[in-house]
Amino acid sequence: MAHVIVLGNEKGGSGKSTTAMHLCAALMAAGKTVGAIDLDLRQRSFFRYLENRAATAKRDAMDLGQPRQYTLYLSDADSLEQAQAEEAERFTQALEMLDQSCDFIMIDCPGSDTRYARMAHSVADTLITPMNDSLVDFDLLARMDAATGKVLGPSVYAEMVWEARQLRASAGLKSVDWVVLRNRLGHNQAHNRRKVGKALENLSKRIGFRIVPGFSERVIFRELFSMGLTLLDLKKSNRLSMSLSNIAARQEVRELIKALNLPEVEVSF
Helix, strand or coil: CCEEEEECCCCCCCCHHHHHHHHHHHHHHCCCCEEEEECCCCCCHHHHHHHHHHHHHHHCCCCCCCCEEECCCCCCCCCHHHHHHHHHHHHHHHHHHHHCCCCEEEEECCCCCCHHHHHHHHHCCEEEEEEECCHHHHHHHEEECCCCCCEEEECHHHHHHHHHHHHHHHCCCCCCEEEEEEECECCCCHHHHHHHHHHHHHHHHHHCCEEEECCECCHHHHHHHHHCCCHHHCCCCCCCCCCHHHHHHHHHHHHHHHHHCCCCCCCCC
């Protein structure tokens, strides 16, 4: 059975597609076969990243690995019940097709609550929730008392994850490994980092997720998208510099892979 990794967060701009692409590249570098599904059916940032990657590989005659993509569409059925049934069938078919040939399936969810996103969360073996290191992003996970800083209770996204966990439990599946990824860690916002970090630590014990460091705020992550490249491609492309900042960013990718504890994956880059 393929291990399903879901990138989920009901807020845009948290780094889901960037994280998904770097994980794909890292898994392929480890010799794993990866399947990819982009559930942001309008913007498709993850698949646009892959299109840019294919274009760069062709233009620069580079050997860049690509995951096996499966494209999903919304149902155009008039009946809501029929539309839900069709989309559930399409999603199941996508998983079955990729499961036949892939070690891992990477699913990038949109920054909104959709039926496809809910289905993805219910099948996740590893759920990764990237979030910007801010109280605005934290609000999707939990409500906080502004005066005391105490967590009052789970918010909309955390409640959706809880529902997905209940579905997995009722189907007899193992519990999802939920990882909250702190992205865009600023170097000049120590007070904010401590406040968000303390709130996350308290919340993680209450609703059951792990916290791992993600990617710092670096220009290179914004530049990589248009080329379809990742920090693992530093030595392959003359479009990327081997600066100390870029090497440090690649180390962040390495540390993330280690922290995820994915089955039978060794960091080899």
